[in-house]
Amino acid sequence: MSQQQLIEAMSTIKEQEALAIAQDMVKQGADPFAILEACKQAMTIVGDNFAKGVYFLPELVMAGQILMQISELIKPLLKEASSDKESLGRVVVGTVEGDIHDIGKDIVVLMLEVNGFEVRDLGIDVPAAKFVEAVREFDPQVVALSGFLTVAFDNMKKTVEALKEAGLRDKVKVQIGGGQIDEEIRRYTGADDYGLDAMEAVSFAKKVVAGGVQ
Amino acid sequence: MSQSPQELFAEKEARVDTAIALGVPDRVPVTCMTGFFPAYYAKVSLRDVMYDADKMIAAWTQTLRDFDFDTADNPFMIRFLGAIMESLDYKQLKWAGHGVDDMSGYQFVEGEYMKPEEYDEFIFDPTDFMIRRYWPRIFGALAPLAGLPPLREIITYSMGLANFAALGAPGMREVGLALIKAADAGQQMGKNAAQFAGVIKEMGFPSTYQGFTQAPFDTLSDYFRGTLGGMMDMFRHPDQLMAATEKMLPIMLRLGLSTKQRGGTKVFIPLHKGLDGFMSNDQFLRFYWPSLKALIEGLVAEGLIPVVLWEGECTSRLEIIGDVPAGKVVYHFERTDIFKAKEIIGDRVCLKGNVPLSLMVTGGPDDVKAYCKKLIEVVGKGGGFILDAAAPADDAKPENLQAMIQAAKEYGRYA
DSSP: OOHHHHHHHHHTTOHHHHHHHHHHHHHTTOOHHHHHHHHHHHHHHHHHHHHTTSSOHHHHHHHHHHHHHHHHHHHHHHHHSOOOOOOOEEEEEEEBTTOOOOHHHHHHHHHHHHTTEEEEEOOSSBOHHHHHHHHHHHOOSEEEEEOOSTHHHHHHHHHHHHHHHTTOGGGOEEEEESTTOOHHHHHHHTOSEEESSHHHHHHHHHHHHTTOOO | OOOOHHHHHHHHHHHHHHHHTTOOOSBOOBOOOOTTHHHHHHTOOHHHHHHOHHHHHHHHHHHHHHOOOSSBOOOHHHHOOHHHHHHHTBOSEEEETBEEOTTSOOEEOOOOSSOGGGHHHHHHOHHHHIIIIIHHHHBGGGGGGGGOOOGGGOOBTTBBGGGGGGGGSTTHHHHHHHHHHHHHHHHHHHHHHHHHHHHHHHHTOOBSOSEEOOOHHHHIIIIIIOHHHHHHHHHHOHHHHHHHHHHHHHHHHHHHHHHHHTTOOEEEEEEOSSSBTTBOHHHIIIIIHHHHHHHHHHHHHTTOEEEEEEOSOOGGGHHHHTOSOTTSOEEEESSSOHHHHHHHHTTTSEEEEEEOHHHHHHSOHHHHHHHHHHHHHHTSTTSOEEEEESSOOTTOOHHHHHHHHHHHHHHOBOO
């Protein structure tokens, strides 16, 4: 069983097949990082297919499920090996105060992580002060604010203002996303960008760390 | 010259019904999915209106006095929920004063209220599954029902009479008391809903819809399996998902048809999981659309009018979803390209919508009027169009709702 077969099975969302291949690879003593690398390549294909409109949320969710199970499988092996994984950058993510929706946010977190970002997920119903605190501690390049309800408009705005008051606004780029979010709301909240799906969160974060967002 | 409420009612009803039948009314009808807007407008807390019928009626009628919509939403069955949810310790919503602050609308608590391994039990007997497995999970006060034997086994003197013993189990007396409280609250809701229906009729407003149902796939995914569960089941349990959806169809159809017994004609069907991004067109055609189409056709066959709210966006599915009886169905769009919809399905389906909430909440009246003007000129061309907000207008600026009404009156005349 090879890395290539794992990439093929996982990127075509064949769950049982992918898990069986990963188990075989472990049994044959494959390098756990090679297995992880295969998963990462598969997730890149899944992400590309999502961006192209070939795959949709169900495929992203299933790929995430497969990834989670394979990660569990090789976790014991990874502990022995070193954990010097390179990080592309840091992102703070959370659903703003007054809003408890988490599905979209969770998918954003998953896709950022598999694309090499270190993510601090603040959860749901997150007050502005908690975002400020997290930015201070974690020093991210990007803050991603999620919200499904219209009540989120004002609380996103408040969060952006709180970052400004804390003197942190220039240190981070803010992206917003979810439900009713559009360019109108981006302007209203004072965010730098808005995204319509998880892959737009990834491409924005990549652009920011590459210095492409002024 | 002022019109009597009866004349107003007849005029508004004809305007809306003509548009639904794809005809050309006197002008473009303007309605509004107001959500909790009337509470914000009347400056009463959402907590107050969810528990106090008088306050709810006062806020909603104040709104109707000030905003000349062509229909009115009756808020009682889906918003006056405080007492009944309280009595049952309902778990699937957080509401004003109960998990969210007094001025916030209610929010749904996603969960896996049915496990994938329970599909077969559900498919075998959905009602039994609901009473003994699902209710105990969504109503804290009904948790002891989980200990009951199946009620279907109580058949005759020789089969099942001893099963009544289970009603004496610990906690069952409290279940009984909770059910009595829920019954009282339910009766109150019904009375208030009828009262409100009378009030708006006297004011000259037809009601927007008189019944409610959902797409079979959505009911399963929203309330039983969860959004993610529904998605994963398409890969892991496709056959059971299909079978459960088919089982749900007649339940949803009868729920919708009950509108008729109340003398109503319009059935509201908000859609959630079949939108662009939530599944591919292949998945839509396999898992979602067949049972929704059957539901729509079943309602139309009985003389009812499905008012389908396509939340989110479904521009990629316009070719598919146009396959419904012509002139009998309303599609309310949120983010779908409604201009494209006019081209593709405008000859079969009355289109409704879709002034963006971003504009309604953060824009000004001029922006709103400009957007409405374009909608009226393009989507309203030749009739078959109802102007409305894209989604519940909860915290829209009042002047923006007025601008939407003005736009219909100023730009929407057909003659």
